[in-house]
Amino acid sequence: MLKNIKGVVFDMDGVLTETSKAHFEAWRDLSNKLGFNIPDTVGDQVRGISRLESLEIVLSYDAKKRAFTDAEKTSLTDDKNAIYLEKIKAYSKRDLAPGTLELLKYLQKKEIRIALASASRNASFLLKAMEIDSYFDGVVDPSSIKNGKPAPDIFTKAVALLGLPAEKCLGVEDAQAGIESIRSAGLIPVGIGPLEKCQYRFDTLNDFYQALLLNS
Numbered sequence: 601m602l603k604n605i606k607g608v609v610f611d612m613d614g615v616l617t618e619t620s621k622a623h624f625e626a627w628r629d630l631s632n633k634l635g636f637n638i639p640d641t642v643g644d645q646v647r648g649i650s651r652l653e654s655l656e657i658v659l660s661y662d663a664k665k666r667a668f669t670d671a672e673k674t675s676l677t678d679d680k681n682a683i684y685l686e687k688i689k690a691y692s693k694r695d696l697a698p699g700t701l702e703l704l705k706y707l708q709k710k711e712i713r714i715a716l717a718s719a720s721r722n723a724s725f726l727l728k729a730m731e732i733d734s735y736f737d738g739v740v741d742p743s744s745i746k747n748g749k750p751a752p753d754i755f756t757k758a759v760a761l762l763g764l765p766a767e768k769c770l771g772v773e774d775a776q777a778g779i780e781s782i783r784s785a786g787l788i789p790v791g792i793g794p795l796e797k798c799q800y801r802f803d804t805l806n807d808f809y810q811a812l813l814l815n816s
């Protein structure tokens with residue numbers, strides 16, 4: 601699987617750590633504050649999607665169909681982020697998905713360059729909190745990206761940071777929008793979870809790591 605591979609670009613939420621649950625719970629708390637509820641299926645719908653796009657999905661469940669101004673929407677996303685930050689404030693290396701540290705060390709030993717392509721503006725905070733920031737040769741600043749996933753921009757920027765051709769890199773994602781982004785940027789897609797159109801697919805990040813060990 602790593603033959604001819606020079607770089608691996610990771611998504612973070614739902615790949616390196618199970619923050620997807622905290623994102624969903626924060627949106628649910630916000631919807632409850634607004635007087636409605638969102639179904640569990642929203643959890644998968646907001647994977648990989650920006651804060652504002654996620655809000656639009658959440659508001660589509662508002663029975664009152666209120667029309668919020670742009671300023672009000674910004675304020676609602678700030679509220680969601682405050683709730684989310686409260687939920688992840690004690691995150692540490694214990695919150696890494698099983699196998700993450702071993703996988704990063706393994707790639708480093710093989711001299712494979714590592715980058716992060718997360719849509720989250722909280723990603724740098726979490727990399728530090730979970731003590732894995734030093735493994736990354738490049739971290740894309742999501743606020744520098746014009747078009748979010750499924751557009752290729754964020755993965756294209758990540759391989760540029762690594763100075764590598766896209767086809768020599770794996771992209772690792774838990775969101776279908778992320779897999780589309782990886783494919784259109786020309787990286788080789790590795791899916792974590794029930795995803796389509798992946799070159800390789802595993803149930804967990806640890807399964808991916810174990811498969812690399814078996815094939816090395």
Ligand SMILES: O=P(O)(O)OC[C@H]1O[C@@H](O)[C@H](O)[C@@H](O)[C@@H]1O
Pocket residue numbers: 612613623646647648649650651654681718719720721722723
């Ligand atoms: O609100 P943040 O932390 O900037 O994150 C933006 C997006 O980041 C993605 O990684 C998550 O999968 C999405 O659910 C989230 O909306």
Ligand SMILES: [Mg+2]
Pocket residue numbers: 611612613614615647648773774775778
């Ligand atoms: Mg994700």
